[in-house]
Amino acid sequence: xxxxxxxxxxxxxxxxxxxxxxxNPQLPSFTPMDELPASTRELFDYNPDKARQMxxxxxxxxxxxxxxxxxxxxxxxxxxxATMVAAYWASIGVEATVKxxxxxxxxxxxxxAENDAITNNFTNANPVETFSAAFLPExxxxxxxxxxxxxxxxxxxxxxxxxxxxxxxxxxxxAVIALDDVPYIPIxxxxxxxxxxxxxxxxxxxxxxxxxxxxxAMAYAWVDQDLKKEMxx
Numbered sequence: 001x002x003x004x005x006x007x008x009x010x011x012x013x014x015x016x017x018x019x020x021x022x023x024n025p026q027l028p029s030f031t032p033m034d035e036l037p038a039s040t041r042e043l044f045d046y047n048p049d050k051a052r053q054m055x056x057x058x059x060x061x062x063x064x065x066x067x068x069x070x071x072x073x074x075x076x077x078x079x080x081x082a083t084m085v086a087a088y089w090a091s092i093g094v095e096a097t098v099k100x101x102x103x104x105x106x107x108x109x110x111x112x113a114e115n116d117a118i119t120n121n122f123t124n125a126n127p128v129e130t131f132s133a134a135f136l137p138e139x140x141x142x143x144x145x146x147x148x149x150x151x152x153x154x155x156x157x158x159x160x161x162x163x164x165x166x167x168x169x170x171x172x173x174x175a176v177i178a179l180d181d182v183p184y185i186p187i188x189x190x191x192x193x194x195x196x197x198x199x200x201x202x203x204x205x206x207x208x209x210x211x212x213x214x215x216x217a218m219a220y221a222w223v224d225q226d227l228k229k230e231m232x233x
Contacts, residue, residue, distance in 0.1 A: 001043060002051035002092045003085055009188050012080045017188035019044075022131070022178050024124045029171035040180045052092040063093025070109055071119040073100040078119045081187060110143050118143060121189050127171040131155050135178060144183035151177055199228040 009017035023030040033041060055063060067089075071082040079100050086096040096117070101109060109115055122134055122141055133141040136152055154170055161167040179186070194205040202221050209216035 001045060001047040001054070002094070003088045003185070003187060004046045005044065005187055006046070008081055008084050011084065012077050013188060013190050016191045018191045019186050019188050020124060021122075021184070021186040021189075022124055022134070023127055023171070023175045027127065027171075028168045029127055029175060031172060031176060036176065036179070040176060043179065043182065044186075048088070048092050055093060060093070063095065065095040067094065067096040067116045068099050069096050069117045069119065070099045070101055070106055070115045072103055072106050074103050077190065082119050085187070113145065115143070120184075127175065128155070128159060131171075131174055131178070132159075135174075135183070146181070146183035148177070148181060151181075197228070197231075197233075199224040199231065199233075 005019060009015060009019075020030075025032075033044065069082045069086060071078045073079055079098065082098045086098050089096050106118065110118055120141075120143060122130060124130055131151075132155065133139045134143075135146050135148070136142060136155065137145075137147045151174060154174055158167050158170040158174070161170065178184075192207065194207055196203055196205070200221055201224050203217065206217040207214060
């Protein structure tokens with residue numbers, strides 16, 4: 001509640017940021033903001049006064065000192081976002097220092113569980129993949145060390161549910177739990193647009209078809225030379 005996400009979107013991502021963690025809005029398991037439970041929706045409201053009071057109520061009347069936000073320096077937006085978060089936290093009595101790190105260094109740092117907080121992003125294209133990696137105790141991307149037995153049980157159930165409607169209902173429930181428990185604080189990621197000429201055939205907007213690789217998508221694309229010529233190119 002101490003973080004003004006709209007301001008971060010405008011400053012860091014020049015108005016082009018989106019916040020749709022952990023479910024892609026195009027999936028049936030996505031819950032729009034206005035349909036979330038009031039207590040969950042409130043987490044996205046910028047309310048520093050209430051945030052400060054929550055810290056006091058949790059037993060920290062003098063605030064919280066000495067936190068560290070590790071952030072990868074590969075992309076400047078990560079550092080900028082972490083810097084803004086630290087400033088917002090400072091206004092409610094949470095003292096945090098931003099620690100930019102190279103990719104390999106931050107990976108080792110996180111695996112060693114030495115971090116207080118980190119900036120990170122993760123796919124929201126496949127809820128089963130997202131939840132398995134980032135929310136299960138043994139998940140390879142569970143940097144929050146999240147462990148909710150009910151969440152784990154329901155996710156395993158979803159993985160064994162063949163009926164699409166039933167499975168999506170479980171994932172929809174889990175997405176709300178993931179937001180409400182706040183093992184991760186959703187802030188903002190860049191919004192990407194993909195455009196291509198109509199003469200590029202068998203291409204449908206993919207921008208990653210392997211591990212950060214675009215090549216496999218292009219391996220199956222082809223150029224309609226007749227259409228290209230017809231359009232004057």
